[in-house]
Amino acid sequence: MQQLTSFATDYARYVLKGGTKFYAWMGSLALLIVGMMYVFYLQNTDGLIVTGMTSQISDGLYLANLVFLVGVAAGAVTIVFPAYVYHHEGMHKVAVLGEMLAISAVIMVMVFVFAHMGRPDRLWHMIPPWGIYSFSSMLGWDVMVLNGYLILNFICGFYYLWCKYTGNPINQKWFIPLVYVAIAWALSIHTVTAFLMANNPARPMWFHSMMPIRFIATAFAAGPALIILIFLVIRKNTKFWVDDSAIKLLTTIVQFCLGIAIFLTLSEVVVELYARTEHANGLYYLMFGLHGLTGLVPWFWSSVVLMICAFVMFFMPSFRNDFNRLQIPCVMAFAGIWIEKGMGLIVPGYIPSPIGEVTEYHPSFVEWLMVLGIWAFGFFILTILLKGAIGIMLGEVKFGGQTVATK
Amino acid sequence: MKKLAIPTMILAFCCGMMTSALAQDSKAAAAQAPAAQPPQETVCFESRKGASEVTKRDLKPGWPNVKCSPKTGAALWYGDPYDGTVPMGKMPGLEKIPEGHAVIKPRTEKLALMPMCGVSCHNGVGPQFSPPTLPKGKKPVPLPTMEAMVPDLKDLQHGRGRIWCMDCHHTTKRNMLVDHFGDPVSFDQPQLLCGKCHGDKLRDWRDGIHGKRIGNFTSTGKKRWFTCTECHNPHNVQDGARNRGFVQLQPEASPQLPRGMKDASHEKLHPIAH
Amino acid sequence: MSSLMGAAALMVQSDDAAAATEWAEHFQKNYRLMTDAEKAEARARLERRYSSEYGKKVAVDTTEAQPGVLMGYALNIRKCIGCRRCVHACVEENNQSRGTRPGEKIEWIQVLRMERGEFSKDKMNHGYPEGLGIQVGGNAYTPAGQVLEGQYHYNPEAVPEKDATYMPIACMQCEKPPCVKVCPVRTTYREADGPVVIDYNWCIGCKMCMNACPYWARRFNLTKPVLPKEEMNPVTHYLGNRPRMRGVVEKCHWCLQRTRHDRYPACVEVCPVGARKFGNLLDPESEVSKILERKNVFRLKAELNTFPKFFYFYD
Numbered sequence: 001m002q003q004l005t006s007f008a009t010d011y012a013r014y015v016l017k018g019g020t021k022f023y024a025w026m027g028s029l030a031l032l033i034v035g036m037m038y039v040f041y042l043q044n045t046d047g048l049i050v051t052g053m054t055s056q057i058s059d060g061l062y063l064a065n066l067v068f069l070v071g072v073a074a075g076a077v078t079i080v081f082p083a084y085v086y087h088h089e090g091m092h093k094v095a096v097l098g099e100m101l102a103i104s105a106v107i108m109v110m111v112f113v114f115a116h117m118g119r120p121d122r123l124w125h126m127i128p129p130w131g132i133y134s135f136s137s138m139l140g141w142d143v144m145v146l147n148g149y150l151i152l153n154f155i156c157g158f159y160y161l162w163c164k165y166t167g168n169p170i171n172q173k174w175f176i177p178l179v180y181v182a183i184a185w186a187l188s189i190h191t192v193t194a195f196l197m198a199n200n201p202a203r204p205m206w207f208h209s210m211m212p213i214r215f216i217a218t219a220f221a222a223g224p225a226l227i228i229l230i231f232l233v234i235r236k237n238t239k240f241w242v243d244d245s246a247i248k249l250l251t252t253i254v255q256f257c258l259g260i261a262i263f264l265t266l267s268e269v270v271v272e273l274y275a276r277t278e279h280a281n282g283l284y285y286l287m288f289g290l291h292g293l294t295g296l297v298p299w300f301w302s303s304v305v306l307m308i309c310a311f312v313m314f315f316m317p318s319f320r321n322d323f324n325r326l327q328i329p330c331v332m333a334f335a336g337i338w339i340e341k342g343m344g345l346i347v348p349g350y351i352p353s354p355i356g357e358v359t360e361y362h363p364s365f366v367e368w369l370m371v372l373g374i375w376a377f378g379f380f381i382l383t384i385l386l387k388g389a390i391g392i393m394l395g396e397v398k399f400g401g402q403t404v405a406t407k
Numbered sequence: 408m409k410k411l412a413i414p415t416m417i418l419a420f421c422c423g424m425m426t427s428a429l430a431q432d433s434k435a436a437a438a439q440a441p442a443a444q445p446p447q448e449t450v451c452f453e454s455r456k457g458a459s460e461v462t463k464r465d466l467k468p469g470w471p472n473v474k475c476s477p478k479t480g481a482a483l484w485y486g487d488p489y490d491g492t493v494p495m496g497k498m499p500g501l502e503k504i505p506e507g508h509a510v511i512k513p514r515t516e517k518l519a520l521m522p523m524c525g526v527s528c529h530n531g532v533g534p535q536f537s538p539p540t541l542p543k544g545k546k547p548v549p550l551p552t553m554e555a556m557v558p559d560l561k562d563l564q565h566g567r568g569r570i571w572c573m574d575c576h577h578t579t580k581r582n583m584l585v586d587h588f589g590d591p592v593s594f595d596q597p598q599l600l601c602g603k604c605h606g607d608k609l610r611d612w613r614d615g616i617h618g619k620r621i622g623n624f625t626s627t628g629k630k631r632w633f634t635c636t637e638c639h640n641p642h643n644v645q646d647g648a649r650n651r652g653f654v655q656l657q658p659e660a661s662p663q664l665p666r667g668m669k670d671a672s673h674e675k676l677h678p679i680a681h
Numbered sequence: 682m683s684s685l686m687g688a689a690a691l692m693v694q695s696d697d698a699a700a701a702t703e704w705a706e707h708f709q710k711n712y713r714l715m716t717d718a719e720k721a722e723a724r725a726r727l728e729r730r731y732s733s734e735y736g737k738k739v740a741v742d743t744t745e746a747q748p749g750v751l752m753g754y755a756l757n758i759r760k761c762i763g764c765r766r767c768v769h770a771c772v773e774e775n776n777q778s779r780g781t782r783p784g785e786k787i788e789w790i791q792v793l794r795m796e797r798g799e800f801s802k803d804k805m806n807h808g809y810p811e812g813l814g815i816q817v818g819g820n821a822y823t824p825a826g827q828v829l830e831g832q833y834h835y836n837p838e839a840v841p842e843k844d845a846t847y848m849p850i851a852c853m854q855c856e857k858p859p860c861v862k863v864c865p866v867r868t869t870y871r872e873a874d875g876p877v878v879i880d881y882n883w884c885i886g887c888k889m890c891m892n893a894c895p896y897w898a899r900r901f902n903l904t905k906p907v908l909p910k911e912e913m914n915p916v917t918h919y920l921g922n923r924p925r926m927r928g929v930v931e932k933c934h935w936c937l938q939r940t941r942h943d944r945y946p947a948c949v950e951v952c953p954v955g956a957r958k959f960g961n962l963l964d965p966e967s968e969v970s971k972i973l974e975r976k977n978v979f980r981l982k983a984e985l986n987t988f989p990k991f992f993y994f995y996d
Contacts, residue, residue, distance in 0.1 A: 052667060053903070054783075118884075118885070118887075122886075137865040284678075484770050616968060
């Protein structure tokens with residue numbers, strides 16, 4: 001018990017100390033979080049009328065970011081899997097950072113769930129024994145697997161850190177099986193999220209069995225791309241050294257998953273546009289516009305350009321091996337997939353409506369601020385989690401040891 | 408000081424979330440238009456313009472017998488479906504319906520010329536031929552007096568020139584219609600006349616497939632039946648060259664444009680640009 | 682601290698009775714799990730709140746499904762003239778939001794205008810058709826027009842127009858409703874007499890049902906519904922037309938407050954051409970049974986196996 005309290009206080013003390021850069025970063029995130037809280041208040045008093053959502057386009061940026069972030073959370077498995085299954089040395093050292101990323105991504109997903117709901121005050125209706133849990137609802141399953149993933153990552157991550165902190169050996173008997181469960185679970189969260197969209201014959205844009213694999217392919221490109229960026233930041237700003245081998249392996253994973261994602265997108269385009277049935281209208285709207293309405297066309301093509309350019313750049317040794325320029329294709333892949341899964345997948349599912357009405361989605365300022373704020377909230381948590389984890393990994397936070405501050 | 412910064416922020420965040428969640432409906436929008444009660448009585452038409460009408464009145468406070476469209480003047484909603492109705496009377500094929508459960512709105516009251524027809528001009532006199540068909544070799548002669556009173560007669564669009572007035576109107580009792588046997592039929596029961604030719608429609612009407620009924624929906628419930636002439640103009644059933652059974656109407660307002668849409672002109676464009 | 686202040690502010694703002702009612706509503710159960718006593722309590726609570734809010738005696742009915750009744754609907758697609766009276770009758774009856782801001786106006790029925798198009802010699806080689814209707818043109822390589830897309834915002838002087846047909850669409854009250862399957866809190870369900878209903882007080886506004894509905898029958902209350910006192914219909918049903926709140930989904934329920942008391946739905950009563958027919962599918966003498974027996978009938982999007990109880994037919 002004494003160990004636990006000292007873990008908490010040492011962790012907090014270490015995390016709260018930092019340089020100006022750290023406080024500037026956290027301060028600006030906090031500002032966005034305050035903005036998010038304000039628009040959340042607006043949404044819960046005026047209603048979702050302050051957003052760009054309508055009865056036709058009943059979900060937009062929120063669901064899009066939710067889906068994307070589930071992918072980022074699942075993407076953490078690209079570190080954990082090589083680390084524990086293939087005993088990759090470089091990955092093993094940073095596996096816990098992946099788990100921290102997963103925790104913050106899942107928390108972001110939860111906040112997006114709140115943001116997109118009409119009545120967040122009634123969320124308890126889903127939770128037994130007070131509420132009703134429906135096994136036939138994909139959203140119910142999604143909430144269940146996401147919470148499970150959060151708990152698994154929390155246990156795995158913090159048990160590992162706890163052992164490092166106290167110096168006790170890790171109890172392999174239950175830790176390793178739990179890690180394997182978490183790996184399989186990572187696939188389940190994104191698969192269930194894909195089913196959430198794909199199990200709707202009403203929406204031909206989503207109604208195909210390629211959705212889960214496409215979700216996983218894009219997730220395993222976007223997730224590790226973000227992880228690479230974070231690793232590069234960590235290498236630059238902390239004493240913690242992430243091995244080149246880890247970053248190189250992640251680069252390979254990003255590249256191949258991005259390739260598969262592009263391939264799947266092109267397959268869909270060919271299948272849908274060759275026959276060009278009514279069911280292709282959503283995709284057609286996305287690519288070229290319908291009835292002269294072309295709101296999503298720039299989004300789609302910019303996503304295509306970003307993804308293909310990133311894919312090509314990953315092939316070039318000058319980008320792949322140069323850790324000063326690796327950020328560029330990573331950011332491009334990340335942005336490209338964010339668009340593809342967001343504006344490029346969720347929104348055209350609503351256009352045209354199931355009975356053929358074509359309307360356009362105009363996200364409001366409130367929505368953008370909410371999205372930014374939730375991302376800021378996620379990065380806020382991520383920074384805290386990573387900072388604490390790095391401190392423990394470096395041995396700067398240790399049971400009985402004097403806590404040493406770093407910037 | 409700095410130590411406290413982050414916990415404070417977290418606390419503030421949690422509180423903010425809770426406030427938003429608890430503050431449900433605190434800004435209850437009270438955008439309610441002031442009640443504008445027109446002094447004159449509101450009369451709205453039911454199926455087609457110029458046929459049956461209904462006058463608005465309150466059955467109880469806040470519960471009118473009918474609501475009318477401010478845009479078109481059409482009846483939009485019935486509080487009392489049996490307003491101003493009388494029993495339909497005998498109708499072959501409807502014996503199963505309990506007494507008084509089939510009601511109609513009398514047409515006779517609405518027809519301005521009705522009371523005069525039987526007395527002023529056609530006081531029991533008419534062409535003395537039986538059956539009341541036009542004798543061979545004779546053509547019906549348009550009477551300017553009649554045409555002035557009922558403009559639809561100028562271009563009688565019923566039967567395409569193969570029927571004439573006395574096929575429907577009783578020869579001696581001009582305020583009555585006529586059935587197959589030359590017996591008079593009330594203007595309130597035009598179905599007995601129309602069914603002479605339009606048997607299939609009569610059958611569908613009797614079973615509730617054709618035409619309109621309001622009131623109780625169960626097959627034995629009380630219903631107000633709309634008779635043939637409440638929807639169709641007997642002198643111009645096809646609505647002239649349009650050749651449809653129902654006259655044109657002004658439509659009610661179109662739906663609201665969703666947020667962000669300037670107009671609906673895109674609907675008139677082909678989906679695929681070329 | 683701030684949350685307490687928020688709660689306090691909430692209590693002070695509205696009068697005590699209304700606040701207490703709303704507070705109690707926050708904690709009530711799913712309607713289907715309520716005991717009769719709890720239902721009566723919820724009903725009394727709502728009647729009190731609505732009556733004070735709308736300044737008239739509001740009745741909230743809780744009549745259950747009657748045995749031996751399975752409601753069905755049929756629409757004569759050839760007769761519809763596109764006058765939209767049904768759309769507005771529905772709004773008058775069912776207390777939908779009537780605001781003017783975008784998103785504040787809710788209509789459950791959509792009338793789709795579809796162009797007839799034409800086959801004519803001089804247009805044979807045009808490739809792309811000019812209008813939106815069923816036209817010739819095109820070949821194996823270039824598309825040749827689409828028939829499902831039509832106009833919702835048509836507004837001519839008079840209907841029916843010469844070159845148009847009309848297709849009203851609302852909730853189909855499916856026998857196998859996809860919306861019910863996806864609801865995470867089981868607030869929407871099929872009643873024993875047919876209609877698919879929503880317990881508005883249990884709905885969490887997740888909008889999954891709106892994604893699942895192939896007929897776009899569901900509407901979302903983006904804000905607190907704008908319902909003027911004098912236009913409010915005081916005869917309501919708990920699962921039917923009682924005033925909704927912000928953030929919940931609503932849809933057609935075949936005027937439960939009427940049909941549970943043997944009255945036609947409002948849209949049926951107001952259709953000037955008698956295109957709309959309603960009846961008990963279990964009664965062979967009902968209008969709808971006769972139509973199914975005698976006429977050519979189809980269901981919209983039958984390939985989705987939703988088995989609507991809303992049938993389209995033509996003479």
